[in-house]
Amino acid sequence: MTADDCLSPLPVGPAGLSRRAQSFVEADGIRLRRRDIRRHRDAWIGHGIPDAEIERAAAFQDRWGGLALPPAPFYEGGPRVLDADCPEGSAAEGWSFPAGDCRVSMAYGFVIGPDGAFGIDADHWTPLHASTAGWVESLALAAHARRWAKNVTRLRGEAAAALDLGGYEPVPEVQGVTDAWWRGKDSLVALYRGEAVGLDAPQCLEAHIYGGLDAWGLHGG
Incomplete structure (x- = not known):
């Protein structure tokens, strides 16, 4: 370039x-x-x-x-x-x-x-x-969550698969199919399943949990 x-x-x-x-x-x-x-x-x-x-x-x-x-x-x-x-x-x-x-x-x-x-x-x-x-939209949400989260946790493989999303609701604007974002009481969760599915490699499943968010961090923008 x-x-x-x-x-x-x-x-x-x-x-x-x-x-x-x-x-x-x-x-x-x-x-x-x-x-x-x-x-x-x-x-x-x-x-x-x-x-x-x-x-x-x-x-x-x-x-x-x-x-x-x-x-x-x-x-x-x-x-x-x-x-x-x-x-x-x-x-x-x-x-x-x-x-x-x-x-x-x-x-x-x-x-x-x-x-x-x-x-x-x-x-x-x-x-x-x-x-x-x-x-x-998913890129924008990731940038927003990184800015406002008080802590970020990354889970891979079985730990990500075992993540309990009860009480969370999907974030509609990202139009998730294999990947998705979820919104909880004070956190956002990004679930990246594409490599796990596309490569038949469950160990590649990854979840990013953005915690400690206030109302602006959850819904801002």
Whole structure:
């Protein structure tokens, strides 16, 4: 990445986010030069990719392309930059497209699935959040929780699986599928199940518990 690639901090985040996520994107996000993937339309159609799938990837690029956000607290930080590329798949299995390159060498990539879910392509497709907006909301919530929590506890494997979430309620804006956030009386819990499911590796299950939160820490933003 060069200085010429960097445009500016985002004056306005993508529409449809919560106030907390909007503020997070505007304060901490950088919009890099967005690639025009529509210029590949004819070549991709020539390889049998449906026009509707090309347009779906292009719509992702219009909304999210070039957006660089701070590293996620799991998944080795998530995509370096949100960036669509050539769709892959079939009419029978459905079509997906990459969501952006990894920050480090990894055993899986980040993908937008046939139904628009944001997930990982590991040993098999594993949706993490029902949309890219849900992924961004989860990043914003993690940043918010780290700032306001008086203590943070991390559990892995069996300890995370045994975590009792009775009395907690799901946080809807993250649109959790395999991953989810939960809100309790004075704590927030992030449950990262994607690697455990996608790699068939239960030892990779991880929970982050943000404790000692007041009303603003739980609901602020």
